[in-house]
Amino acid sequence: MTMMKRGLAAVAALMLTTGLVRAEDVEVLHWWTSGGEAAALNVLKENLAAQGIGWVDMPVAGGGGEAAMTALAARVTAGNPPTAVQMLGFDITDWAGQGALGNLDAVAGPGGWDAVVPAALQGFSKYDGHWIAAPVNVHSTNWVWINKAALDAAGGKAPESWDELIVVLDAMKANGITPLAHGGQPWQDATIFDGIVLSEGTDFYKAAFIDLNPEALGGPQMADAFNKLMKLRTYVDDNFSGRDWNLASAMVINGEGGMQMMGDWAKGEFLKAGKVPGVDFVCIRFPGTQGAVTFNSDQFAMFNVASDGAKAAQGAMAVAIMDPAFQSAFNVVKGSVPARTDVPNDAFDDCGKKGMADLAEANAAGTLFGSMAHGHAAPAAVKNAVYDVVTGAMNGNYPDGAAAAAALAEAVAAAQ
Numbered sequence: 001m002t003m004m005k006r007g008l009a010a011v012a013a014l015m016l017t018t019g020l021v022r023a024e025d026v027e028v029l030h031w032w033t034s035g036g037e038a039a040a041l042n043v044l045k046e047n048l049a050a051q052g053i054g055w056v057d058m059p060v061a062g063g064g065g066e067a068a069m070t071a072l073a074a075r076v077t078a079g080n081p082p083t084a085v086q087m088l089g090f091d092i093t094d095w096a097g098q099g100a101l102g103n104l105d106a107v108a109g110p111g112g113w114d115a116v117v118p119a120a121l122q123g124f125s126k127y128d129g130h131w132i133a134a135p136v137n138v139h140s141t142n143w144v145w146i147n148k149a150a151l152d153a154a155g156g157k158a159p160e161s162w163d164e165l166i167v168v169l170d171a172m173k174a175n176g177i178t179p180l181a182h183g184g185q186p187w188q189d190a191t192i193f194d195g196i197v198l199s200e201g202t203d204f205y206k207a208a209f210i211d212l213n214p215e216a217l218g219g220p221q222m223a224d225a226f227n228k229l230m231k232l233r234t235y236v237d238d239n240f241s242g243r244d245w246n247l248a249s250a251m252v253i254n255g256e257g258g259m260q261m262m263g264d265w266a267k268g269e270f271l272k273a274g275k276v277p278g279v280d281f282v283c284i285r286f287p288g289t290q291g292a293v294t295f296n297s298d299q300f301a302m303f304n305v306a307s308d309g310a311k312a313a314q315g316a317m318a319v320a321i322m323d324p325a326f327q328s329a330f331n332v333v334k335g336s337v338p339a340r341t342d343v344p345n346d347a348f349d350d351c352g353k354k355g356m357a358d359l360a361e362a363n364a365a366g367t368l369f370g371s372m373a374h375g376h377a378a379p380a381a382v383k384n385a386v387y388d389v390v391t392g393a394m395n396g397n398y399p400d401g402a403a404a405a406a407a408l409a410e411a412v413a414a415a416q
């Protein structure tokens with residue numbers, strides 16, 4: 001056992017036994033309901049079970065977590081929050097601002113979290129200088145997952161630019177498959193849009209989605225981004241509306257679809273289906289976004305709970321999540337990369353190794369940005385305003401990109 005692990009174990013043991021407090025079962029609210037997600041969740045459940053901590057499952061299906069956040073609000077309003085909640089970005093700091101979250105400093109301090117969790121994540125795991133959530137991973141949204149056989153049949157070259165992307169999509173169409181496997185749900189449309197906006201340039205992404213600059217939101221580059229989204233709409237199948245993201249992944253897995261533009265949780269589905277990167281599928285950054293990353297990090301926020309047993313369970317769960325060996329085991333299955341900078345990449349497949357290297361490179365280069373689609377660029381009100389316009393554009397509500405960009409600038413201004 002390393003010194004640090006010994007320290008963490010001692011803290012957990014102390015919390016569990018001080019005053020004869022026994023950790024209660026943890027009730028965990030999450031939206032990890034697909035095959036790959038459930039497999040990753042099992043890694044966490046089993047880890048806690050090995051420490052004698054029981055699991056009460058509260059799954060609320062729906063990628064991006066919108067439905068889960070609605071369910072959470074109802075529980076908090078009723079004065080009965082779950083022990084731990086999967087949460088993204090600004091949702092965490094918003095709840096902290098309302099004084100609803102507990103304090104994890106007692107485990108974060110001895111665990112040395114300050115030194116190993118990237119600053120970009122700490123911005124959401126800490127509030128007012130105190131740890132309020134334990135980050136379990138780093139996902140990123142600017143990925144494309146391509147069926148290898150379909151790519152080979154379409155010329156074999158993974159696209160590196162928008163023009164090359166269109167060539168491949170056209171070839172896949174000519175080959176009789178659905179070029180772009182997609183589910184028409186606002187968060188999925190917005191996930192693709194993260195990649196498109198980033199491909200317009202890192203300065204542009206920052207100006208539009210982080211700084212919410214009205215000129216960037218309503219200007220010609222945003223118009224171009226919307227025109228690209230509308231172009232991509234021509235490559236989806238007739239049944240795309242409302243489809244769950246993992247069913248779109250399944251289309252690429254079985255060759256009915258050519259590619260999916262989705263965060264790296266999609267890789268969890270490919271792995272669950274026994275597929276191998278480089279052999280059965282290819283992972284690339286959204287063409288034109290190489291060197292930059294739009295990230296989101298799943299964190300477990302711990303709500304204020306009354307009993308010492310529930311508090312002990314929260315501490316033990318947070319310690320388990322932050323264990324380097326757990327971060328490796330969990331993220332290998334989930335498709336994401338560790339939320340700590342000191343976890344070796346040995347256990348990861350080629351896409352995971354690329355994900356870890358890309359994250360480090362983007363962080364060093366200043367090209368690591370929070371994902372708008374997944375709550376790390378702006379608070380929920382702005383995110384939802386972006387969803388509305390992006391989904392409207394995907395569904396033909398605007399005559400052209402310029403009209404959509406104008407609507408976006410207006411919607412974001414109204415939401416602030």
Ligand code: BGC
Pocket residue numbers: 031032037062063064065088139265296297298374
């Ligand atoms: C979460 C992922 C999850 C995905 C689809 C994202 O917002 O960060 O962990 O797999 O939604 O459900």
